[in-house]
Amino acid sequence: MPGTQIPSMPGGYPFLGHALQLRARPLEFVQALRKRGAIVAFRLGTMDAYAVNHPDLIRQMLVTDAKSFVKGRMFEKGRLVARNGLFTSEGDFHLRQRRIIQPLLRRAHIQQYTATMRELAHAQVETWRDGQDIRMDRELFDLSLATVTRGLFSTRLGEDGTAAVCRSLPVLLEGLGRRAVAPVDLLDKLPTVMNYRFARALAQMHRVIEDIIADHRIRPASSEDLLAALLAARDEQTGEGMSDEQVYDEVVTMLIAGTETTAGALSWACYLLSRHPHIQDRLQAELDAHLGDRDVAFDDLAQLPFLQQVIAETLRLHPSTWMLMRSPVTDITLGGHILPAGAIVLFSIYALQRDPSLYPHPDVFDPDRWSPERAAQLHKDAYIPFGAGIRGCAGEQFARAEMAVILSVILRRYTLHPDASGRPARPIVRLIPMPSAMPLTVHRRPHGRGSQEFR
Ligand code: HEM
The missing domain is CATH 3.30.43.20 (Uridine Diphospho-n-acetylenolpyruvylglucosamine Reductase; domain 2)
Structure with missing residues (x-):
């Protein structure tokens, strides 16, 4: 009624x-x-x-x-x-932009991005040493950022650009989260330290995006990437291209939507595996049995069911x-x-996704709840880590592939353990709940993939 x-x-x-x-x-x-x-x-x-x-x-x-x-x-x-990027635009304009962008984030292109993801993950884990304490949250942030910039924009940010994004993105997300729930709008405009830091972070981010676009215009490294598609896109009716402002808006959107989200989810996955050794062992056994001596490739992803269950369960407990x-x-x-x-x-x-009436023992990390038999018992609309409908995540397939490839590369080579402090990580809630500092100790697997390279 x-x-x-x-x-x-x-x-x-x-x-x-x-x-x-x-x-x-x-x-x-x-x-x-x-x-x-x-x-x-x-x-x-x-x-x-x-x-x-x-x-x-x-x-x-x-x-x-x-x-x-x-x-x-x-x-x-x-x-x-x-x-006015894809995340924030509305109506027909949003639909037009989504039609241009979505195909570049689908299967055919993901296959190509997977090779880049694997290459970047290798380079990163090769810097780790047996028994080393790693700030896993930072490592995975850098890796996710490099994956988006290299995969989608064919750009290498360099140390300065990477450092600028690492500094500015958390400030921007915190500022946006704070503004969304502020009781009055006036608070955004006061000359406070927080508002000053927000403005400075915005200017930093602006410079990075301008550099990415300028770099691409000078030498379009790949005619297949997302940035090339944005620059080449034409309106069906008017034949007009996208303005520089619109290209900027879409690039900044992808950088924001695609970096902390995946970095956070990957960090939580590593953290949970380090705290659940029997699950980590089982996942490594699946990877070893399926891949043998090979490294993971796009076609393997659908054939690693336990890896997919671990990812699904991580995204249930820690959606972005x-x-x-x-x-x-x-x-x-x-x-x-x-x-x-x-x-x-x-x-x-x-x-x-933590409601006890929908998920028994909702706080327990239990990848087996995603086995086909048990998953069939769950409410079909109670699991939406990527949202749903026309505003659902445009980068879902990209993110899923990225998580699977990076986890495979790490776990073929290393076993993850809590560091000596054993301090639990907790979510720090900005716009995206990110893990607090997450030190993990990495132990090289004696017969793991790539163990020869490290000797
Ligand atoms: C684990 C990683 C990720 C998660 C959990 C996630 C989650 C989400 C969710 C829940 C939404 C919907 C927001 C809403 O309904 O208001 C969304 C939208 C979006 N995501 Fe993701 N995301 C992830 C990674 C990515 C990546 C890697 C990219 C880009 C490469 C991306 C690009 C976008 C875009 C552009 C939108 C807006 C779509 C639209 O409104 O048309 N996301 N994401």
Whole structure:
């Protein structure tokens, strides 16, 4: 019955609403919202907001009624950095850009990118020594960044460019996350240290992107890469090419959407394997048995079922987003309630995928829940690490291949252990929940692939 009262989240403060809780303990807050029902009302400052929690209703919003929603407040803030790129644009313009970009991130091209991913992963792990403590989070950030820039833009960033992205990206993501849940917009404009750091990071990132585009214009290293396709794209009706601004917007979007996400997921996978030696052993046994003396290639990926289960389970426990937003363009009925046009609507993939009513023992790392028999028992819309529908992840196949190739290269050569401190990693929530410092000790496998190279 449309119009019935939506349950409210208690504990809001005058003027601030629930902004403090959302900022101070975001993962706990989205899980607490989830416990209150399929749709729950709360407040961001003086603005009314709603959390949509039930998998069927999330699907309705992302897929069935996707045309009735825009991406909303979080993505308006995202425009400060990603401007009008694929992540933040809307309507026909978004569809046009997606049609140009999506084919470059599909199977035929992934095959080509896989070779680059493997080459980069080799080069990185070859610098590791037996028994060394590695800051795995940093190693995998550098590797993910190199994979996107070399794979999609045929560019080598060099030390300065890499350092500039490493410094600026976390600041930008933190700033965007903070702005999305701020109780008032005015806070963005005050002359605070945080706003100054944000502006400086934006300028740094701007210089890196300009360099990537300039480098490509001077020597288009590959006519097949994404940047070449953006520069060559023509509007079907007008025949016009993409403006320099639009090319910039898409490059910055790919860099942001494709670096920390995969780096975070890979770091968590390595961390979980280091804490679950029997799962790591089983995965290494699968890799050894299937690959023998060969290194992993694109065609192998579909034939490594346990590797795929480990990746699936990592992305369940640590999806790259903790909350996303939408906003209905007209009043809309969802789950028997009316959500008004323009409302802030939040959904959390993190909370959904850790719901005990959907996943038994949800905090346990159990790749076997993705065995065909057990996976068939799960709610089909309760697992959406890459989102769903027309705004679902454009880079899903790229990210899946990247994770599989990098994990294979690492685990053929090394076994991962907690470092001597044994300190647990925890998620640091910016726009993307990244692991805290993650030191792991790597031990070279005596008969592992490439062991000769290291002697
Ligand atoms: C493990 C890695 C990744 C995860 C978990 C992930 C997750 C997501 C999710 C959940 C969305 C949907 C956001 C929404 O509905 O509002 C999304 C969108 C997007 N992702 Fe990813 N992503 C990953 C890696 C990548 C990579 C490697 C790229 C690029 C190469 C990429 C590019 C994009 C783009 C462009 C969008 C916006 C699509 C659109 O709105 O049309 N992502 N991603």
